[in-house]
Amino acid sequence: MKYTITYPTEIGTLRLLSDEESLLALWFDDGKAPFDWKEAKQEVNYVLKCTIQWLDVYFSEQNPDFLPPLYLQGTAFQKQVWQALLEIPYGQTWTYGDISRKIFGSTKGSHAIGQAVGKNPISLIVPCHRVIGKKGLTGYAGGVYRKKWLLEKEKN
Template identity: 45%
Template sequence: MIYTYKYKSPLGRILLAADEVGITGLWFEGQKYFGNTLPDKHIPQETEILTEAKKWLDVYFSGEEPKFTPPLHPDGSTFRQAVWKILLQIPYGQTITYGEIARKMAELKNVSRMSAQAVGGAVGHNEISIIIPCHRVIGTNGSLTGYAGGIDRKLSLLELEHADMSYLFVPKKGTAL
């Protein structure tokens, strides 16, 4: 069974979802792919796992780095799971490029190259945003690209983490990337 809880964050309402194993989803209301893995039958009820995720978010949105991770149970292919595992290794307040993740994936798979576009697809379909920090992934040229919650939120999350953004290309509203 999937349980849900609505969390009020400084960047908008967040829907959390969990099963008996761990967090299965974390979405900003209205974001791209909002709740797309959420089954029709779910129970709006706080559970121990959802309470732990709330505590994590409280610490995170206070501007501190959480020193724990709630249990996670993302659903995805082996490839996506491997990409998400790399995302979990990105230090708080730091960024990594899609190309760097592609190189790490190539090493893991013992192949000469891995497609940065394939990595981008896996990053973009991360259903547990913020906790699995896809907002820390940037374009090779330092551009803030591809965040399902919106570029403004991605920028706000990086600012909250005091990430060095001096080298980032932040598009103006209405500018295509």
């Protein structure tokens, strides 16, 4: 069984999708859904309650010191990149090259890193918004204006 709810924020409504054990996806509701959620039950379960707690802390301008249970569905490489995203400290940014160096030992994998970052199904919690290009802000599934807002919020 899958469960879904929405979570309103200052920069748009988030949609959360879980099963009984883990958060499967989190995205801005006006964007492209990473999973089909239309058949999901509109109900708060334990996983969604934990995710709401995380979001409440995050949007109160604090760094959550816990993660809700996550299930990152993707290739082994995508999962490796998403794990690296979880290591980016709150209030900081890494470039695609930084992540490439961490995984490959050089920046030659930056394009592949960018593709994997773009497939991240759990926005915010797996902080793809903290990844920038070597020349500054780059795309974000939720929109560059949201990425800029999130990064500014984390710096303050």
